Each structure stands twice: as C-alpha cells, then as structure tokens.
Amino acid sequence: VIASALRLAVDDWPTALRWDSDASAVWVGTAAGSVVRVPLQGEAQTVRAHRGGVRAIEALPGGGAVSLGEEGAVCWMVGGELTREIALGRGWAGALARSAEGLLAASVGAEVHLLSADGERLGTRGPHDSTIADLAFRPDGQKLAVAAYGGVTLHDVRGPRARHLPWTGSMLSVIWRPGARADVIACGCQDGSVHFWRLPGGEDAQMAGYPAKPDRLSFRHDGAALATNGDEIVCVWPFDGKGPVGRPPVQLVGHEGPVRAVSFSPGVELLATGADDGLVKLWVPSRTTRTVESLPLAGKVEHVAFAVGADALWLAAACSEGQVAVWRLG
C-alpha cells in the first residue's frame, strides 16, 4: 500500500536529499545553496546556507542536519536555523559523510577534514594525490574510505594509518558492504565500470561495460546484492556466496531515460530507482525483474531515500524541477 504523503516545491534544482534521523522530516539541498527542512507535518523551513550549490547533506543523530556547499563551507542547521558555519578552504567540495557515531568527514580539494557532530575540528587526512570525489565510513565508524582518481584510500579514523587500494581510473563514488564484516568496498568509475575490493586481502575485480558512469551504488540491507546505475537499465550484482565474478547481474528494465538514483531500503528488500524519465520505480529484484510500482514526478529524478519510521516505511524523492515528494509504504 503506497500513499502519497506530501508534495512540495523547493526554490531550485535539488542536489541532495536526506531523512532526518527520526524520519519526521526530509532535508533537501539545492543548486542555489539553500537547505530546506520538509517535515511530514507542518511548514517547510528554508535556510540560505551556502554561497555555492549544496553538495551533500547528512542528518545528525540528535536532530538537525549538516551540509557541505560548493564554496567549501560546512553548515549546521537545527529546524530552520543556521547554527554554525565552518569554512574549510578553497577547492572542489567533494563529499560529506557521517559515521554511525556522528563523526563527520568533509572533503575539499584533495584533503579530508574530520569534524565532531557539533563542529569541533578533529584534524585532516591527506592531501591525497587527486581531488576527492566521495567518502564513506565503514559501518563501525572506525575507517574512512576516500575515493579519488587512482583508487581508494582507507584511513584509520583515530590514527594516522592509511592503506591505498590502487586502480587506474577515476573513482566517483565509494560504498562499504553492510554487515559486521564490511568486507567489500565498491566504487563507481568514470570509465563506465564498477570496481570492488575484498578486505582484508585487497583482491579486486570489476564489472565493466556500462554505457555511462555508474555513480550511484546501493547495497541491499544484508549485503547480498549491489544495485548500480550507469544506464537506463539497473544492474543488480549478486554479492552472496562467491560474489559477482562470472555471474550475471539481475537487469531491471523499465526506465526510459538514464537512471540517476538507486537506493535499497533498510531492513527489507525493496529497491527504489529514479531516472530522467521522471519516474520513481520500486523493485524487488530477487523476486521479479518487473517494476512493482511507478511513481511519477515533474522532472528528472536524481534522489531517492528511504527511512524507517515508527509504524511505516517512508520513501522520499526529489527531481530537477524542484519537486520533492514523500510516500508512505505499507
């Protein structure tokens, strides 16, 4: 059962979408630099946070959110109030990540800045050899993966130790396989491939042949499958057993435009995808390659995100025309 919960217009092209930590609101960042808090009940609140476009948003465990802007600043917001701003410096503001414990990592240029949830500076990692494209904390929060041209660097969060996993190519996104072992790191690459490493050994392999860059990756909640964009078709690679090498992916055909957003839900197998065709589609890849549900929006869908609420599963999406939509599932 899918019920439309709300639709709302924001002032510009949404560039980031995150659920609040208690699933009571979504945070939307825009190309104009605004961060909008859209509660499930009540009025939306807009914070003019950044001079450049918003690059990323993370929700904070106790409520509120933090955002990274293209001008290289990190902003903290509670409700509709800007509570703190830290300028990290000049350069490409690549990514913002938050660990389970609330530790923040933001990249500007080739350097990572570590920050506490309330804005205390905890040091830097790098500079790396190339501008950082993406960051991801290991599920236990003890390691930080840094993706850039030339591979992935794994940093100890509490110490200076680092390990480089090299690969010739431009890594655009990085993701850890969920679960206690966190034994796979996967990257979407500019050259139309997904590259992954097994840990602790560092053996690597890749899935190539995408017509476009697969820059959005999402693992199923149990780590047994990896969904990727990079085409009109969504590829879901098997990561159970021996993994994807030598095994075909499940191919989800249905979108009529490049897929921009890919996200598995927490807890149950449900995959949401968004594409330039203006549709959010829901899939259960292990059961059927047919679309379970198609939800239309007013423009290119670039963001989808799930949240588990007290009594329901929620899905939010945002599209190029500034439309934000939230649905209640089941």
Add this chain to the structure above:
Amino acid sequence: MHPPIPVTVLTGFLGAGKTTLLNRILREHHGQRIAVVENEFGEIGVDHELVIDADEEIFEMNNGCICCTVRGDLIRILGSLARRRDRFDRVIVETTGLADPGPVAQTFFVDPDIQRDFALDGVVTVVDAVNALRHLDESAECQEQIGFADVLLLNKCDQATPEGLGQLERRLQGMNAAARIHRTVLAEVPLGEVLSLGGFDLDRALQREPAFLEPEYPFEWTGIFELQAGVYTLQLGPGADPAVDLWLEPADAGPEAVRRAAEATLRWSAKEPLPARELAPGVQVRQALGQRVRLPVIVPRAGCYALHTEHRPDELDLVLADSRGKALRPSQEQVHDPDHVHDDTVGSVAVSFAGALDGDRLMLFVRTLLREQGQDLFRMKGLVEIAGRDERFVFQSVHMLFDAKADRPWGPGPRKNTLVFIGRDLDRAELEAGLRACRASAP
C-alpha cells in the same frame, strides 16, 4: 529537452592576450550570461557573477580499446553547472598557457551527461603576433594549441611588422588549414567570430584559402612537354643545393594537366630517390649538381610528359633539349606554392573531391585511422556525401574520439566531400587514397 549549452575553450600562450579577450567578452553587451571556468592562474575581474576556479586535473581514461586523457575537474564542474543551467547561456573555459588543449576537447566526447548537456562550440587560441614564431619553434604545447584551434586570434598585431605577420599567418595556415585567422589589437574582434561558431564551419574556413586544398608537393615546379620517342638531354647548372630531385610522368594536354600530373606523381613520389643515371617516365631521381650536368631523358613513346623539379628552373639554369641540342619550351607550367614548405611537425591536410561515399567503408576507414594514428591526429573535420542519403554528413574527431551526425540536406549546388586533418606528421597521399577508396563507386 534543453538544447546543449555552448562551450568555448580559450587557449593561448602566457602573455598572448587570453585574459584581455576574456575580459572583452565579459564586458561587451551581448545579452548573454556567461559562466567562466577559470584556470588556477587566472586573473580576470572578480566582479563577474559566475566564475568557477578550476584546478586542472588530467585523468587518463580507458573507454573500451580507446585511451584518452580528459580534464577530470572539468567533468565535475560541468556536471555541477548543468544543475544551474538557468543562470547562464554559455560557458567559457580558460586553460593555462602551457596546457595541451587535447584533454579539454576530449572531455566533451567521453561523458554521456556532458555530451547531452554541453556542446563544444569552438577552441579559440590567442597567438602573440610578436613572439609566436619563437614559441612555435620552442614548444610542443604551442604547436598543439595552434593545431586544436577553430579560431586563431593573431593578437598584438600593432607591434609586429607586416612581413612578420604575413610569414606567421602563412605558417599558422599551413599548420591548421581549418582554422579561421583574425588579426587583432588588444583582442578586438567581433564576438560573433569567437563565440557561436556552431562547432562546424568547414566551408567557410576553406573558402578563405582554397589553395590549402592543394597538396604540399615535394617539387616547386611542373612543366608539360610534348615529346617524341627518343633521347633528350636535361641540362642543369650549379644551383644552390648539392643535389636536386627530378620526376617525369606521362601527362595529358588538357587544361588541368599540371594539377593532374602533380597529384599522380605525388602518389608514387619517394622520400629517398635513386641516384640519377637517366630520367624516364615513372622514375624519380636525385641528380647531384656540379659545374654543368647533362642527364639523359629516355622517352619510350611520343606524348605529353610532366617534368617536376624540386626547385624552380631559373634557380637551376634548367634546359630540356632535344637530340640536336635545341631547347624546348613547356606547353604549360606552374610554380607550386613554396610557402607550404616548413619544418613544423604539426600540419594539416585538406582533401576535397566529388562522389558519394559508402557509409560503412568510411566508418571503417575512420575507425582504423583513429585507432592507428589517433595519438598524432589532433583533430579531423569532415563534411561528406553518403550514398543514399540526402543530408550532408558532418563528423569531427579529437584524437581517438569521434562524433558523426547527419546535418541539413544538400543544397541545389554540386555535392562534394571535404575533409581536414590536423596533426603531427600526416601522410597526405595515404589519407587521400584511403578516402577516395571509400567512394561508393570505387572497386
């Protein structure tokens, strides 16, 4: 769907006037909103609204079997600009003075999102009219910047001599026959000449200087002689060089005899000819020059023959005499443009001929060419007739990356294929023969 946003790439050596041109473009009231991607050493007025600082970052990319380098920072920046496309009408990317324009240009071919949202409108290279000849001799990057250009702005013309300008312009044309050249002072040029080039204006570039459709012959002079069967004598004086290359080729007496004979000879002309004992049709020889040289010329049967000489006859005191010692006059003669002879490794080859091409053959030729010579082939531009198609077919490449599409329909006038190749050490005869073999009527 939005039309692609045009992007102009601005290159040029330090001090050539790139910044002057950029400032002029930004200040002029052209009604267009421009986003500027500035290099890390840029120094434009800070009050412009949309300036993005770029740290030039070169990525190597593997696309199937094709290797290329792209500007990684530019992929990121353009991706972000695409989400702010309502704020500007065009983009200008300024490169550093020492940059090879290849990676910038290739960036527009490798990423599907960029290909959809942006179109490379043109590469504009600003050239310092005073110092360019020195830069050209000293720097590979400078030659590359010339080779990649759609428009060459000869700036600071007020500080150069007319002779120097003429010499420079001829040299630049030889290196890049497809570029439009403008002489400017303080980068004053109508903006329509540097923006909105539409990426493709081959006709116009070649109309300016149709002589560039002519090959660079290894000989400076051709004469057509009517000869009887028998032995003639070629008399040569001392000359300036120790030796001279000579060719003899059967010809016809028609109005285009010189050109036809010259092109025919070009196909078999060798770089290292045999030392001369005699000259005969279809043979190229190298004759050592001394005080006075007499070379026998063997004519097996009566007819028209073309004699090509590496230097002009007056430089060689050249006389072709019959068996009684009587000097013969050619029925037609032509001096080929010696300006084409230069030492630049970067050069261009323009080929034009009629006859619809077979689409499959052309694709195979282009793919093979790019795979084998793409590293040295900076750019290729073509406007061709494909058999069975009423539209003109345009294509262009940057190194190994290739883009082809159907254009507007042909007009009522004659149809022809026009292609320009710009790069290092290009082989005209090979390119032309390969293209002619793509004709649908070819065997």
